[in-house]
Amino acid sequence: MPQGTAPQGTAPQGTLPRQEELPFFVYGTLRPGEVNHDLFLRGRTAVEEPARLPDAALYEGPGYPYAVDRPGSAIAGELITPAPGAYGELLVALDLLEEYAGPGHPANVYDRTAREALRPDGTPVRAWVYLAAPSLARRLARSGTPIPGGDWLRRG
Numbered sequence: 001m002p003q004g005t006a007p008q009g010t011a012p013q014g015t016l017p018r019q020e021e022l023p024f025f026v027y028g029t030l031r032p033g034e035v036n037h038d039l040f041l042r043g044r045t046a047v048e049e050p051a052r053l054p055d056a057a058l059y060e061g062p063g064y065p066y067a068v069d070r071p072g073s074a075i076a077g078e079l080i081t082p083a084p085g086a087y088g089e090l091l092v093a094l095d096l097l098e099e100y101a102g103p104g105h106p107a108n109v110y111d112r113t114a115r116e117a118l119r120p121d122g123t124p125v126r127a128w129v130y131l132a133a134p135s136l137a138r139r140l141a142r143s144g145t146p147i148p149g150g151d152w153l154r155r156g
Helices: 035-041 087-097 134-143
Strands: 024-026 045-060 065-082 110-118 124-132
Touching: 035 087, 045 124, 065 110, 065 134, 124 134
Parallel strands: 024 124
Antiparallel strands: 024 065, 045 065, 045 110, 065 124, 110 124
C-alpha cells in the first residue's frame, strides 16, 4: 500500500495519471462496518452517504462481491467523498485493492468506471465504481451466484 502522495499534478511511480476527482460508489467490503472500510477509508473521507447504482447487479465472490452491468437492476451502497488532500492516495490504494491496472488492462479483476449513482432523493451523482472486468463478468453471468436485492449487507 502506498505510504505517501505525489506532488500536486503528478502520479506516484507505476500508477495511472491523475483523473477527475469523483466520489466513489462502494457496495461491498468498503461499506461502513465492513473490514475494508476500516482499513482503507477510516479518516480519509469527508462525506459518506447511502446511494444506489442503477443498471447493475451483485454476485457472490470469495469473501467480497462483484458488481456487473445489468439493465433494470440496482445495487445498494454508499457514496464516499474523500477528505480534502486524501484523494490521490485513496485512488491509488483503492485501485490496488480492486486489482485495477488501467483502462482495458488484461490483468484487471475490476474496471474502474464513471457511472451515475443515485442519492435517496433521486439526485444523480457521477462517481467512480469498480465493476467486474469483462471476462469475469461473462463468467459470473454464466455460473455466478447473484446476491438477491443487490445489497451485500443484507445477503443471507
